[in-house]
Amino acid sequence: MEFSTALKRPFSDLKTFIIGSALSILPIINFFAFGYILEAAKLTLKKKNTLPEWNNWGNLFVKGLLSVLIGFIYMIPGMIAMIYGGLGFFYFTGGGELSLSLFTGPRVIGSLLFASLFFLLALYLIPSATLTFLTQRRFGAAFTFSTVFGKAFTGRYFLAWIVSSFVALVISFLALLIPFVGVGIGSFVVMMIAYTLLAEAYRS
Numbered sequence: 001m002e003f004s005t006a007l008k009r010p011f012s013d014l015k016t017f018i019i020g021s022a023l024s025i026l027p028i029i030n031f032f033a034f035g036y037i038l039e040a041a042k043l044t045l046k047k048k049n050t051l052p053e054w055n056n057w058g059n060l061f062v063k064g065l066l067s068v069l070i071g072f073i074y075m076i077p078g079m080i081a082m083i084y085g086g087l088g089f090f091y092f093t094g095g096g097e098l099s100l101s102l103f104t105g106p107r108v109i110g111s112l113l114f115a116s117l118f119f120l121l122a123l124y125l126i127p128s129a130t131l132t133f134l135t136q137r138r139f140g141a142a143f144t145f146s147t148v149f150g151k152a153f154t155g156r157y158f159l160a161w162i163v164s165s166f167v168a169l170v171i172s173f174l175a176l177l178i179p180f181v182g183v184g185i186g187s188f189v190v191m192m193i194a195y196t197l198l199a200e201a202y203r204s
Contacts, residue, residue, distance in 0.1 A: 002049070002200060003163065003197070005049050005196070006049075006192075006193045006196035006197045006200075007167075007193060009040070009049060009051070009192055009193065009196050010188060010189040010192040010193060011189075012051060013051050015054075016036075016051050016054070017188070019054060020033050020036060020037075020188040020192070021181065021184045021185040021188045021189075022181075022184060023036075023184070023188075024183070024184040024185075024187040024188040025180075025181065025183060025184035030064070030184075030187070031060075031061050031064030031065045031068065032057060032060045032061050032064060033064065033187070033188055033191075034063070034064030034067050034068065034191070035059065035060030035061055035062065035063035035064035035065075035067075036052065036054065036060050036064075037188070037191045037192050037195055038063045038064070038067060038130065038134055038195070039052040039060065039063070040052055040192060040195065040196070041131065041134060041195040041196065041198075041199040042134050042199075044195070044196050044199035044200055044203070045131070045134065045135060045199050045202065045203050047203070049196065066133065066139055067130050067133075069139075070126065070129050070130055070133060070139075070142045071122075071126045071130075073142075073143070074122040074125055074126050074129060075118075075119065075122050077118045077122070078115050078116075078118035078119035078122055079115075081111050081112075081114045081115035081118055082111070082112065082115040084111045124152060124161060125148055125149070125152050127152075127161070127194070127195065127198045127202075128148045128149075128151045128152035128157065128198075128202065129142040129143070129148045130142065131151070131195075131198065131199060131202045132144060132147050132148050132151065151202050154201070154204075156200075156201040156204050157198065157201040157202065159201070160197040160198045160200065160201035161198065161201075163197060164190075164193065164194035164197050164198060167190065167193055167194070168190045168194065171186050171189055171190050171193075172186050172190065174186070175187075175189075
Protein backbone atom coordinates (compact mmCIF):
# COMPACT_ATOMS: atom_id res chain seq x y z
CA MET A 1 0.00 0.00 0.00
CA GLU A 2 1.49 3.35 -1.10
CA PHE A 3 0.41 5.28 1.98
CA SER A 4 2.85 8.15 1.46
CA THR A 5 1.64 8.64 -2.11
CA ALA A 6 -1.99 8.75 -0.99
CA LEU A 7 -1.19 11.13 1.87
CA LYS A 8 0.58 13.60 -0.42
CA ARG A 9 -1.83 13.37 -3.34
CA PRO A 10 -4.39 16.05 -2.26
CA PHE A 11 -1.54 18.55 -1.83
CA SER A 12 0.43 17.70 -4.96
CA ASP A 13 -1.19 20.50 -6.98
CA LEU A 14 -2.09 23.80 -5.29
CA LYS A 15 -4.80 24.74 -7.80
CA THR A 16 -6.53 21.39 -7.40
CA PHE A 17 -6.31 21.63 -3.61
CA ILE A 18 -7.89 25.10 -3.57
CA ILE A 19 -10.65 24.28 -6.07
CA GLY A 20 -11.49 20.93 -4.46
CA SER A 21 -11.57 22.38 -0.96
CA ALA A 22 -13.72 25.35 -2.03
CA LEU A 23 -16.22 23.14 -3.86
CA SER A 24 -16.46 20.79 -0.88
CA ILE A 25 -17.80 23.48 1.45
CA LEU A 26 -21.37 23.72 0.17
CA PRO A 27 -23.93 20.90 -0.17
CA ILE A 28 -24.84 19.96 -3.77
CA ILE A 29 -21.92 22.06 -5.05
CA ASN A 30 -19.69 19.47 -3.40
CA PHE A 31 -20.91 16.92 -5.95
CA PHE A 32 -18.38 18.46 -8.34
CA ALA A 33 -15.59 17.72 -5.84
CA PHE A 34 -16.87 14.18 -5.26
CA GLY A 35 -16.90 13.58 -9.00
CA TYR A 36 -13.35 14.87 -9.31
CA ILE A 37 -12.17 12.55 -6.54
CA LEU A 38 -13.76 9.62 -8.39
CA GLU A 39 -11.96 10.66 -11.58
CA ALA A 40 -8.73 10.56 -9.57
CA ALA A 41 -9.70 7.13 -8.24
CA LYS A 42 -10.19 5.92 -11.84
CA LEU A 43 -6.58 6.88 -12.56
CA THR A 44 -5.45 4.95 -9.48
CA LEU A 45 -7.33 1.91 -10.75
CA LYS A 46 -5.18 2.25 -13.88
CA LYS A 47 -2.00 2.40 -11.75
CA LYS A 48 -1.66 6.16 -12.21
CA ASN A 49 -1.61 8.50 -9.24
CA THR A 50 -1.49 11.76 -11.16
CA LEU A 51 -4.36 14.21 -10.78
CA PRO A 52 -6.93 14.67 -13.56
CA GLU A 53 -7.74 18.02 -15.10
CA TRP A 54 -10.72 20.06 -13.97
CA ASN A 55 -12.88 19.66 -17.06
CA ASN A 56 -16.17 18.12 -18.19
CA TRP A 57 -17.93 19.63 -15.19
CA GLY A 58 -21.26 18.07 -16.04
CA ASN A 59 -19.71 14.61 -15.86
CA LEU A 60 -18.09 15.46 -12.52
CA PHE A 61 -21.42 16.56 -11.08
CA VAL A 62 -23.26 13.46 -12.28
CA LYS A 63 -20.57 11.13 -10.92
CA GLY A 64 -20.66 12.92 -7.58
CA LEU A 65 -24.44 12.78 -7.44
CA LEU A 66 -24.52 9.06 -8.29
CA SER A 67 -21.87 8.30 -5.64
CA VAL A 68 -24.01 10.01 -3.01
CA LEU A 69 -27.06 8.08 -4.22
CA ILE A 70 -25.14 4.79 -3.97
CA GLY A 71 -24.16 5.65 -0.41
CA PHE A 72 -27.75 6.56 0.48
CA ILE A 73 -29.12 3.27 -0.88
CA TYR A 74 -26.57 1.26 1.08
CA MET A 75 -27.62 3.15 4.22
CA ILE A 76 -31.31 2.28 3.82
CA PRO A 77 -31.25 -0.99 5.88
CA GLY A 78 -29.64 0.89 8.76
CA MET A 79 -32.18 3.70 8.50
CA ILE A 80 -35.06 1.22 8.52
CA ALA A 81 -33.68 -0.49 11.61
CA MET A 82 -33.17 2.89 13.27
CA ILE A 83 -36.73 3.99 12.53
CA TYR A 84 -38.12 0.68 13.74
CA GLY A 85 -36.17 1.02 16.96
CA GLY A 86 -37.18 4.65 17.32
CA LEU A 87 -40.82 3.72 17.13
CA GLY A 88 -40.20 1.51 20.13
CA PHE A 89 -39.74 4.66 22.19
CA PHE A 90 -43.40 5.36 21.79
CA TYR A 91 -46.58 3.37 22.20
CA PHE A 92 -50.24 4.19 22.16
CA THR A 93 -52.29 3.55 25.29
CA GLY A 94 -55.76 2.14 25.14
CA GLY A 95 -57.13 5.68 25.18
CA GLY A 96 -55.10 6.60 22.10
CA GLU A 97 -52.70 8.88 23.98
CA LEU A 98 -49.05 8.91 22.93
CA SER A 99 -46.73 7.92 25.76
CA LEU A 100 -42.95 7.72 25.98
CA SER A 101 -41.26 4.39 26.54
CA LEU A 102 -37.50 4.69 27.10
CA PHE A 103 -35.60 1.49 26.28
CA THR A 104 -38.28 -0.66 27.83
CA GLY A 105 -37.96 -3.69 25.59
CA PRO A 106 -35.57 -5.83 23.59
CA ARG A 107 -37.14 -4.47 20.38
CA VAL A 108 -35.54 -1.08 20.90
CA ILE A 109 -32.12 -2.34 21.97
CA GLY A 110 -32.03 -5.00 19.26
CA SER A 111 -33.13 -2.59 16.54
CA LEU A 112 -30.57 0.03 17.48
CA LEU A 113 -27.86 -2.62 17.63
CA PHE A 114 -28.79 -3.90 14.19
CA ALA A 115 -28.94 -0.32 12.91
CA SER A 116 -25.39 0.32 14.14
CA LEU A 117 -24.15 -2.86 12.48
CA PHE A 118 -25.94 -2.05 9.22
CA PHE A 119 -24.47 1.47 9.17
CA LEU A 120 -20.96 0.16 9.86
CA LEU A 121 -21.29 -2.47 7.12
CA ALA A 122 -22.61 0.17 4.71
CA LEU A 123 -19.67 2.47 5.44
CA TYR A 124 -17.35 -0.45 4.73
CA LEU A 125 -19.04 -1.46 1.47
CA ILE A 126 -19.82 1.94 -0.06
CA PRO A 127 -16.28 2.55 -1.42
CA SER A 128 -16.21 -0.92 -2.99
CA ALA A 129 -19.65 -0.33 -4.52
CA THR A 130 -18.61 3.08 -5.84
CA LEU A 131 -15.39 1.72 -7.33
CA THR A 132 -17.36 -1.11 -8.97
CA PHE A 133 -19.64 1.52 -10.48
CA LEU A 134 -16.56 3.34 -11.80
CA THR A 135 -14.92 0.28 -13.32
CA GLN A 136 -18.07 -1.05 -14.98
CA ARG A 137 -19.53 2.36 -15.85
CA ARG A 138 -23.03 1.29 -14.85
CA PHE A 139 -24.97 2.56 -11.84
CA GLY A 140 -26.49 -0.89 -11.32
CA ALA A 141 -23.01 -2.41 -11.03
CA ALA A 142 -22.75 -0.84 -7.57
CA PHE A 143 -25.33 -3.39 -6.44
CA THR A 144 -23.67 -6.43 -7.99
CA PHE A 145 -23.09 -7.81 -4.53
CA SER A 146 -20.89 -10.72 -5.58
CA THR A 147 -18.36 -8.26 -6.98
CA VAL A 148 -18.79 -5.63 -4.27
CA PHE A 149 -18.41 -8.14 -1.43
CA GLY A 150 -15.63 -10.02 -3.19
CA LYS A 151 -13.55 -6.86 -3.56
CA ALA A 152 -14.37 -5.58 -0.06
CA PHE A 153 -13.64 -8.69 1.97
CA THR A 154 -9.93 -8.94 1.33
CA GLY A 155 -7.03 -8.24 3.63
CA ARG A 156 -5.75 -5.31 1.53
CA TYR A 157 -9.14 -3.62 1.35
CA PHE A 158 -9.73 -4.09 5.08
CA LEU A 159 -6.34 -2.57 5.89
CA ALA A 160 -6.94 0.34 3.49
CA TRP A 161 -10.35 0.97 5.07
CA ILE A 162 -8.93 0.91 8.61
CA VAL A 163 -6.10 3.28 7.68
CA SER A 164 -8.54 5.56 5.82
CA SER A 165 -10.87 5.66 8.81
CA PHE A 166 -8.01 6.60 11.14
CA VAL A 167 -6.79 9.31 8.76
CA ALA A 168 -10.36 10.61 8.46
CA LEU A 169 -10.70 10.95 12.23
CA VAL A 170 -7.40 12.80 12.59
CA ILE A 171 -7.88 15.16 9.64
CA SER A 172 -11.53 15.84 10.48
CA PHE A 173 -10.53 16.84 14.01
CA LEU A 174 -7.80 19.15 12.71
CA ALA A 175 -10.14 20.62 10.10
CA LEU A 176 -12.58 21.69 12.82
CA LEU A 177 -9.88 24.01 14.14
CA ILE A 178 -9.95 26.00 10.88
CA PRO A 179 -12.90 28.45 10.77
CA PHE A 180 -15.26 28.51 7.79
CA VAL A 181 -13.15 26.56 5.28
CA GLY A 182 -12.04 23.71 7.54
CA VAL A 183 -14.96 21.47 6.62
CA GLY A 184 -14.27 21.80 2.90
CA ILE A 185 -10.54 21.22 3.28
CA GLY A 186 -11.06 18.22 5.54
CA SER A 187 -13.67 16.63 3.30
CA PHE A 188 -11.62 16.97 0.12
CA VAL A 189 -8.37 15.78 1.70
CA VAL A 190 -9.97 12.83 3.51
CA MET A 191 -11.86 11.57 0.46
CA MET A 192 -8.88 11.95 -1.87
CA ILE A 193 -6.61 9.99 0.48
CA ALA A 194 -9.24 7.36 1.25
CA TYR A 195 -10.23 6.69 -2.36
CA THR A 196 -6.59 6.54 -3.42
CA LEU A 197 -5.85 3.88 -0.79
CA LEU A 198 -9.07 1.97 -1.41
CA ALA A 199 -8.69 2.07 -5.21
CA GLU A 200 -5.20 0.60 -4.86
CA ALA A 201 -6.62 -2.20 -2.67
CA TYR A 202 -9.58 -2.73 -5.01
CA ARG A 203 -7.26 -2.99 -8.01
CA SER A 204 -5.12 -5.74 -6.50
